[in-house]
Amino acid sequence: xxxxxxxxxxxxxxxxxxxxxxxxxxxxxxxxxxxxxxxxxxxxxxxxxxxxxxxxxxxxxxxxxxxxxxxxxxxxxxxxxxxxxxxxxxxxxxxxxxxxxxxxxxxxxxxxxxxxxxxxxxxxxxxxxxxxxxxxxxxxxxxxxxxxxxxxxxxxxxxxxxxxxxxxxxxxxxxxxxxxxxxxxxxxxxxxxxxxxxxxxxxxxxxxxxxxxxxxxxxxxxxxxxxxxxxxxxxxxxxxxxxxxxxx
Ligand code: 13P
Numbered sequence: 517x518x519x520x521x522x523x524x525x526x527x528x529x530x531x532x533x534x535x536x537x538x539x540x541x542x543x544x545x546x547x548x549x550x551x552x553x554x555x556x557x558x559x560x561x562x563x564x565x566x567x568x569x570x571x572x573x574x575x576x577x578x579x580x581x582x583x584x585x586x587x588x589x590x591x592x593x594x595x596x597x598x599x600x601x602x603x604x605x606x607x608x609x610x611x612x613x614x615x616x617x618x619x620x621x622x623x624x625x626x627x628x629x630x631x632x633x634x635x636x637x638x639x640x641x642x643x644x645x646x647x648x649x650x651x652x653x654x655x656x657x658x659x660x661x662x663x664x665x666x667x668x669x670x671x672x673x674x675x676x677x678x679x680x681x682x683x684x685x686x687x688x689x690x691x692x693x694x695x696x697x698x699x700x701x702x703x704x705x706x707x708x709x710x711x712x713x714x715x716x717x718x719x720x721x722x723x724x725x726x727x728x729x730x731x732x733x734x735x736x737x738x739x740x741x742x743x744x745x746x747x748x749x750x751x752x753x754x755x756x757x758x759x760x761x762x763x764x
Contacts, residue, residue: 518723520739521679521746522762523554523577523639524753525607525727526561535561538754539568545759547572551746553762554605554639555753559593566602577605577639580613583626595634606631607748609641609665611685621664628665632673639679639748640665641727642706646686658682658702659709671714675721680706681748687728689750696737699726703743732757736764 530538535557546553556577557565566576578601582592598606608631609624628638642661644654666674682702687694694702703724711719726738727748739746749761 518721518745519552520550521552521554521723521725522739522758523605523607523679523681523725523746523748524556524758525579525610525748525750526555526557526754527579527612527750528558529754530557530561532561532564535564536568539565542756542759543569543572543574546762547574548762549573551762556605556607562598562601562603570602575604576602577607578603578636579607579610581606581608581627581631581636583623583630585630595630595636598636599634603636605637605639605679607639607641607681609661611641611643611683611688615685621661624665625667625669628669628678632669632677637677637679639681639725641681641683641748643683643685643688643728649684649686655705658705662706662709663713666713671718674710674714675718679723679725680710681725681727682706683727683748689729691729693729693731693734693738694726696741699738700741700743703741707743730761732760732764735761739764 554575554577556579578598581595582589586594608627613619631638642658644657648657684694706724707719710722723745725746725748726744730747730749731752
């Protein structure tokens with residue numbers, strides 16, 4: 517039985533004082549046992565958030581990492597730095613990073629490797645643009661993102677430590693959620709690809725989330741679909757709505 521996960525990707529929102537105020541307001545209401553709840557604030561807010569969340573069941577996630585351990589990489593943040601801020605999860609390959617910061621599958625693969633070496637669980641995002649969905653190449657694109665991002669990653673890590681998030685780009689921040697059929701179809705396709713690449717056992721263990729305009733109205737049916745193990749929530753994770761989404 518896969519444990520459900522609800523992760524909040526705050527993106528570039530909330531200063532330190534806003535982080536403190538919001539987390540103090542919601543933390544007791546989202547600290548639950550039966551769902552893994554992950555909050556992903558900005559790098560600046562991570563350590564403060566780890567102090568506020570200390571003693572709760574809520575996990576801390578980062579939104580990005582650099583793939584080298586340390587050195588002359590001005591402006592970058594390493595996996596050991598994330599560990600020192602008590603980070604358990606890290607988003608990689610988000611479409612905003614792929615499109616605005618040229619993050620390729622090869623870079624995503626390196627980031628996954630450095631995270632695993634540092635015992636941080638990667639949340640690997642995959643997804644297609646509207647043009648790609650409308651083309652006949654939709655499934656090839658997702659399968660290529662998976663294959664290249666997971667290159668040389670062993671099956672134990674995929675089964676136990678990697679979370680995959682299917683986020684159709686056209687549904688992010690647009691209020692245009694994928695239909696339940698579209699989300700379930702792609703999450704099942706992803707699970708089938710994992711079975712092909714690894715084994716049935718790994719495919720049954722890996723958690724696959726849906727992300728893209730998840731809100732209090734659509735969360736319940738999405739999260740409870742057969743092949744969807746939870747949600748990666750953007751805009752709604754910055755509001756009290758996040759509490760309702762965790763509780764549904
Ligand atoms: P929205 O929920 O705001 O559409 O964002 C989804 C997302 O990008 C989560 O990573």
